[in-house]
Amino acid sequence: MTQHEASSRSGEQPQPAEGAGPSDGVRPGGEAVPDGLWTKCSECGEMLYQPEALDELYVCRHCGHHKRLTARERIAITADAESFQEHDAGMRSSDPLGFPGYRDKLGEDEARTGLREARVWGECAVEGMPTVLAVMDFSFRGGSMGSVVGEKFARAAERAIERRVPLLVFACSGGARMQEGIVSLLQMAKTTAVVSRMARERVAFIAVYTDPLTAGVFASFASVADVAIAEQNALIGFAGPRVIEKAFNIKLPPGSHTAEFQSEHGMLDMVVPRRGLRPLLVRLLRMLSPDSEEGIE
Numbered sequence: 001m002t003q004h005e006a007s008s009r010s011g012e013q014p015q016p017a018e019g020a021g022p023s024d025g026v027r028p029g030g031e032a033v034p035d036g037l038w039t040k041c042s043e044c045g046e047m048l049y050q051p052e053a054l055d056e057l058y059v060c061r062h063c064g065h066h067k068r069l070t071a072r073e074r075i076a077i078t079a080d081a082e083s084f085q086e087h088d089a090g091m092r093s094s095d096p097l098g099f100p101g102y103r104d105k106l107g108e109d110e111a112r113t114g115l116r117e118a119r120v121w122g123e124c125a126v127e128g129m130p131t132v133l134a135v136m137d138f139s140f141r142g143g144s145m146g147s148v149v150g151e152k153f154a155r156a157a158e159r160a161i162e163r164r165v166p167l168l169v170f171a172c173s174g175g176a177r178m179q180e181g182i183v184s185l186l187q188m189a190k191t192t193a194v195v196s197r198m199a200r201e202r203v204a205f206i207a208v209y210t211d212p213l214t215a216g217v218f219a220s221f222a223s224v225a226d227v228a229i230a231e232q233n234a235l236i237g238f239a240g241p242r243v244i245e246k247a248f249n250i251k252l253p254p255g256s257h258t259a260e261f262q263s264e265h266g267m268l269d270m271v272v273p274r275r276g277l278r279p280l281l282v283r284l285l286r287m288l289s290p291d292s293e294e295g296i297e
């Protein structure tokens with residue numbers, strides 16, 4: 001059973017394809033094809049054959065656009081097939097502030113994404129190496145960090161310490177979960193505290209910044225990883241570019257919030273295209289696993 005089959009069997013609803021429009025289902029040239037087989041690249045508008053999407057790592061073969069991935073898609077292209085064992089899959093927010101309309105919004109996102117929260121974590125193998133994997137999903141409440149997202153990160157880190165295996169995190173987020181107020185902000189302290197414990201215990205933490213990564217999540221656990229990698233063209237920054245331009249009445253330089261810009265200014269270790277990401281992670285996991293004989297050069 002593939003990861004995709006696993007996720008659909010666990011009740012995940014299929015996501016609307018990025019850039020899907022009324023012309024979907026028509027092969028270039030006008031020939032009709034079954035629904036869902038073709039989708040349009042949101043960047044260049046070329047038609048993409050959906051059954052090949054996983055093999056292509058959801059990268060447009062025409063223009064190289066990296067589609068924003070759901071947590072399930074990310075796990076499918078990262079973990080060895082059938083190796084991912086999810087933990088705390090049913091954990092839900094308790095709506096600690098009784099925020100008006102919050103429960104309804106959570107319910108809507110649950111129905112649309114098949115997820116219970118904006119982070120999925122579990123244990124898996126990557127090229128045979130045991131790894132604790134935690135993946136954020138922007139399609140659930142904009143990947144915002146509330147109590148469950150923070151708690152799942154802390155549990156993943158504690159599991160990595162307990163098993164003495166590296167923690168691999170894919171981070172994307174719009175920031176703190178406003179509907180959880182101070183409880184949301186407390187997650188910043190909790191997650192950075194557990195990262196400090198990982199450092200003391202000498203257990204490696206690798207963070208991959210994916211599109212988009214901003215605000216409290218960028219500023220808390222993601223920025224204190226041992227190795228910080230970004231996926232090509234990801235939007236990365238503390239405050240979004242429009243917010244800064246409005247607040248200070250200035251014009252930002254072009255590309256100021258790209259992974260490449262952050263890398264040039266020392267905020268990242270490296271930027272890689274999706275195609276190169278897994279081979280890089282395999283190499284890092286090999287070097288950073290506690291029983292590694294390869295070591296860091």
Ligand SMILES: [Zn+2]
Nearest residue numbers: 041044060063
């Ligand atoms: Zn394209």
